[in-house]
Amino acid sequence: MTQVSTPSAAPVPPAPPAAAPPSQPRLGLLGWLRFSWRQLTSMRTALVLLLLLALGAVPGSTFPQRSLDATRTARWIEDHPTAGPWLDRLGFFEVYASPWFSAIYLLLFISLIGCVIPRTRILLHQLRATPPRTPKRLERLPAHVAVEVDGEAEEVLEGARKALRAKRYRVHSHGPGTLSAEKGYAKEAGNLLFHLALIGVIVGVASGYLFGWRGDVILPVGQTFANTLIRYDTFSPGPWVDPSALAPYTLRLDEMEATFESRIQSKGQFGAARDFVASTTFTPADGSPSRAEEITVNGPLETGGGTVFLLGNGYAPKITVRDGSGTVVYSEATPFLTVDNLYKSTGAIKVQGPKGDLGFSGFFLPTGIIDDQGPRSVFPDALDPALALTVFEGRIFTSSAPQSVYSLDTTGLTQLTSAGGDPLRIWLKLGQTYELPGGRGSITFDSLDRYAGFSIRADPGKTLTLVSSLLSLAGLVASLVIRRRRVFVRVTDTGPRRLVTVGGLGQGDDDGITDELADVVARLAPEPAS
Amino acid sequence: MPNTSLAGYANLAVYSAMAVLTLATLAYAVFLARWVPARGETVASVAPESELVPAYAGTSTAYTGGSGDAGADQPAVAAAAEVTAPAEPLGARKAAGIGLSLTWLATLLLAVGVGLRGWSVQRWPLGNMHEFATFGSLAVLAVFAFWARRRDLRWLGIFVVAPVLLVLGLAITVWYTEAAELVPSLKSVWLVIHVTVATISVALFGIGFALACLSLVRDRLATSGRPAWMTRVPGGAALEKLAYSLHIIAFPLWTFTLIAGAIWARQAWGSYWNWDPKEVWTFVIWAVYAAYLHARATTGVSRRTATWIAIAGFLCIVINYAVVNVWFVGQHSYSGIS
Numbered sequence: 027m028t029q030v031s032t033p034s035a036a037p038v039p040p041a042p043p044a045a046a047p048p049s050q051p052r053l054g055l056l057g058w059l060r061f062s063w064r065q066l067t068s069m070r071t072a073l074v075l076l077l078l079l080a081l082g083a084v085p086g087s088t089f090p091q092r093s094l095d096a097t098r099t100a101r102w103i104e105d106h107p108t109a110g111p112w113l114d115r116l117g118f119f120e121v122y123a124s125p126w127f128s129a130i131y132l133l134l135f136i137s138l139i140g141c142v143i144p145r146t147r148i149l150l151h152q153l154r155a156t157p158p159r160t161p162k163r164l165e166r167l168p169a170h171v172a173v174e175v176d177g178e179a180e181e182v183l184e185g186a187r188k189a190l191r192a193k194r195y196r197v198h199s200h201g202p203g204t205l206s207a208e209k210g211y212a213k214e215a216g217n218l219l220f221h222l223a224l225i226g227v228i229v230g231v232a233s234g235y236l237f238g239w240r241g242d243v244i245l246p247v248g249q250t251f252a253n254t255l256i257r258y259d260t261f262s263p264g265p266w267v268d269p270s271a272l273a274p275y276t277l278r279l280d281e282m283e284a285t286f287e288s289r290i291q292s293k294g295q296f297g298a299a300r301d302f303v304a305s306t307t308f309t310p311a312d313g314s315p316s317r318a319e320e321i322t323v324n325g326p327l328e329t330g331g332g333t334v335f336l337l338g339n340g341y342a343p344k345i346t347v348r349d350g351s352g353t354v355v356y357s358e359a360t361p362f363l364t365v366d367n368l369y370k371s372t373g374a375i376k377v378q379g380p381k382g383d384l385g386f387s388g389f390f391l392p393t394g395i396i397d398d399q400g401p402r403s404v405f406p407d408a409l410d411p412a413l414a415l416t417v418f419e420g421r422i423f424t425s426s427a428p429q430s431v432y433s434l435d436t437t438g439l440t441q442l443t444s445a446g447g448d449p450l451r452i453w454l455k456l457g458q459t460y461e462l463p464g465g466r467g468s469i470t471f472d473s474l475d476r477y478a479g480f481s482i483r484a485d486p487g488k489t490l491t492l493v494s495s496l497l498s499l500a501g502l503v504a505s506l507v508i509r510r511r512r513v514f515v516r517v518t519d520t521g522p523r524r525l526v527t528v529g530g531l532g533q534g535d536d537d538g539i540t541d542e543l544a545d546v547v548a549r550l551a552p553e554p555a556s
Numbered sequence: 557m558p559n560t561s562l563a564g565y566a567n568l569a570v571y572s573a574m575a576v577l578t579l580a581t582l583a584y585a586v587f588l589a590r591w592v593p594a595r596g597e598t599v600a601s602v603a604p605e606s607e608l609v610p611a612y613a614g615t616s617t618a619y620t621g622g623s624g625d626a627g628a629d630q631p632a633v634a635a636a637a638e639v640t641a642p643a644e645p646l647g648a649r650k651a652a653g654i655g656l657s658l659t660w661l662a663t664l665l666l667a668v669g670v671g672l673r674g675w676s677v678q679r680w681p682l683g684n685m686h687e688f689a690t691f692g693s694l695a696v697l698a699v700f701a702f703w704a705r706r707r708d709l710r711w712l713g714i715f716v717v718a719p720v721l722l723v724l725g726l727a728i729t730v731w732y733t734e735a736a737e738l739v740p741s742l743k744s745v746w747l748v749i750h751v752t753v754a755t756i757s758v759a760l761f762g763i764g765f766a767l768a769c770l771s772l773v774r775d776r777l778a779t780s781g782r783p784a785w786m787t788r789v790p791g792g793a794a795l796e797k798l799a800y801s802l803h804i805i806a807f808p809l810w811t812f813t814l815i816a817g818a819i820w821a822r823q824a825w826g827s828y829w830n831w832d833p834k835e836v837w838t839f840v841i842w843a844v845y846a847a848y849l850h851a852r853a854t855t856g857v858s859r860r861t862a863t864w865i866a867i868a869g870f871l872c873i874v875i876n877y878a879v880v881n882v883w884f885v886g887q888h889s890y891s892g893i894s
């Protein structure tokens with residue numbers, strides 16, 4: 027006759043790590059420090075900080091962020107004269123660099139280190155120690171089974187030992203007639219790996235910030251980019267980067283291919299981008315021969331000194347300006363910056379003259395129309411390209427301050443007007459020439475090229491970040507899947523037979539522990555003598 | 557070039573699935589309603605529990621009762637299914653059977669719909685909100701249908717099927733997007749990996765959310781006079797455990813989603829983390845569910861509090877999907893350098 031009891035609904039939770047209540051009286055400075063440390067490294071604090079981290083991240087998605095879109099941020103602040111400056115002061119436009127957000131994650135990670143180190147020590151200690159002694163009353167454990175079997179006590183115990191070993195338990199006997207067994211140390215190890223690897227992620231992110239850099243460059247078809255600081259339109263190095271030490275490779279843009287949706291007419295689809303391919307000739311820095319490389323949106327080019335990403339593209343109309351005598355004073359493929367999905371683009375043409383400079387500013391439109399919304403593009407491909415420009419006169423190249431090549435600072439310049447006194451507006455289609463009034467010369471829209479917008483970036487921390495996050499994931503899975511269990515066995519005599527009592531203790535919710543015990547018992551007495 | 561007639565058949569399959577799901581909803585409703593005992597309500601409060609606590613009545617060894625602090629919601633285990641089976645009204649059983657069969661039918665129809673959609677656009681059918689919602693609904697139905705084969709989940713049916721019906725309704729109307737090719741940034745194997753895992757994870761979180769809500773409601777109603785149909789639903793504590801078991805599968809998947817998303821962001825955008833609104837919310841969701849698992853493991857934090865955190869996590873998912881996708885300005889256009 028054998029007996030098995032049922033499990034209680036909720037196994038007794040094992041003692042929480044580091045949960046000792048702080049001692050009450052007379053703390054003193056050291057006491058206070060110790061108290062604060064214990065508070066900071068408690069799981070409850072970690073929980074609150076995690077929720078705060080989630081909450082703190084949200085404003086970064088609802089308010090425009092300066093680091094992502096400075097223009098939109100400035101406009102938002104302008105549109106909200108009361109709230110804007112206040113929110114700005116509180117860091118709502120740079121959430122992820124704000125003191126309060128940093129405080130949350132720094133506290134969280136200090137807490138994490140403070141929590142993980144003692145837990146690692148405990149685990150290492152447990153790995154070296156033997157499973158704890160068999161409790162006096164096994165029937166007090168959340169799950170227990172009793173079974174009567176035949177055989178000598180030693181034999182029976184040996185059978186139990188085998189059964190437990192087969193189930194990958196570590197088994198130890200603290201005294202005659204008893205066994206203590208434990209398994210699933212990997213659960214705690216996995217959990218620690220998960221938390222430790224999170225620290226690795228943070229270190230990886232931080233080193234990427236310190237040692238990484240990025241630069242953007244606009245490269246019209248036919249031109250060559252040499253990887254030196256001066257060739258970048260913008261360059262943002264991390265604090266510990268030496269920008270003069272860039273690898274001297276070159277990259278020539280041979281062709282920029284862009285395809286757009288023209289068959290599906292519905293909103294949101296018509297004109298959507300379909301494919302961008304930049305065909306380039308890449309000459310590595312190490313002196314190896316040039317080779318053809320295709321750079322696509324999901325296919326960056328590894329150069330050995332930064333990775334080249336194709337992040338944008340647009341048009342660079344070739345424009346020629348002649349002076350009154352017909353001499354060419356400007357002839358260049360001039361990139362216009364794309365401002366909307368239909369490739370309406372803005373740009374400027376600045377021409378230096380002996381008496382006065384001429385400045386053209388306005389829009390390039392790949393499929394241009396003018397209606398009551400003004401000049402605009404109705405399709406992103408160059409089906410009917412047009413330039414819509416206004417003209418200014420005066421001294422453009424005076425100030426020493428650096429100017430954007432894509433816009434014209436019109437302060438101090440005079441705008442040319444038509445005969446009626448309205449500002450002069452030039453509408454040029456491909457191949458057309460416009461004669462400027464007053465014998466000032468002419469402007470011609472000769473031909474059209476595309477450009478590629480490359481972003482070149484280096485992030486030396488990314489491998490550490492990736493490896494850490496994968497380790498973290500592995501640790502998480504181990505921690506959630508593996509069960510930590512203790513099983514105790516006691517063999518006593520009941521007349522001619524032996525009574526084997528098996529008790530089990532699981533960590534957290536462990537509904538399966540009863541099955542486990544039943545299995546151990548079944549291995550002991552494959553055919554119960556009932 | 558997308559094949560429009562195939563896309564039309566795909567929509568037809570979705571509509572048919574919706575019709576079937578409507579019937580399934582009715583069937584599950586009848587199941588819950590029919591269970592109301594004729595006199596008093598003592599009959600049924602035992603059976604569902606037996607599913608949740610393993611019973612040993614079948615093994616060769618004999619058992620007697622044991623320890624345990626079984627509360628009102630945790631009745632003795634020995635009462636196995638056969639004991640209560642006769643108490644199950646025939647109408648209820650039939651209704652649930654019909655509901656389950658219809659759920660399978662709807663799952664198959666939806667799978668056909670998703671497959672046809674993918675065929676019509678010649679790519680993995682996870683490129684826009686319509687496709688996410690359809691694929692996600694399929695994942696929810698499939699998880700439920702397979703899980704229901706392993707344990708008695710008939711009481712859960714209506715809470716799964718009705719929300720799916722709602723989501724499909726939105727998918728085929730407000731979120732509808734014509735079958736089309738993708739923008740260049742989405743043409744990547746990482747789309748397949750990242751978005752598929754994300755969708756499956758959301759499906760699991762979704763069922764977990766239904767269970768979490770039910771467990772709170774069940775707890776609340778246990779103290780007041782609960783409506784009779786609630787007797788079909790397991791006790792609050794058992795529901796909470798079921799919800800947890802889904803969350804611990806979904807959470808690593810979501811962690812993977814986050815990592816895969818970062819890898820893809822590096823491929824397509826040049827940097828693995830840009831604090832793009834979509835990324836922010838993926839992270840927020842991750843942190844909230846991490847807090848949930850933490851809360852559940854923290855002594856002194858009640859299961860109810862933890863459950864509320866899980867519910868907050870799913871609300872974040874809903875926001876991420878329905879609000880962030882539509883309203884927030886993010887890194888979605890590739891027309892030029894900004």
Ligand code: HEM
Nearest residue numbers: 067068069072134137138141217224505506846849850853
């Ligand atoms: C970056 C912040 C943190 C995150 C994202 C995080 C996340 C998690 C997750 C998801 C779990 C569940 C895994 C499981 O149940 O086995 C967990 C468990 C745990 N965490 Fe954290 N945690 C963080 C910080 C901390 C800190 C600061 C502490 C120490 C106070 C801590 C202590 C623990 C403990 C002891 C467990 C195991 C609970 C158990 O299973 O018994 N965690 N954590």
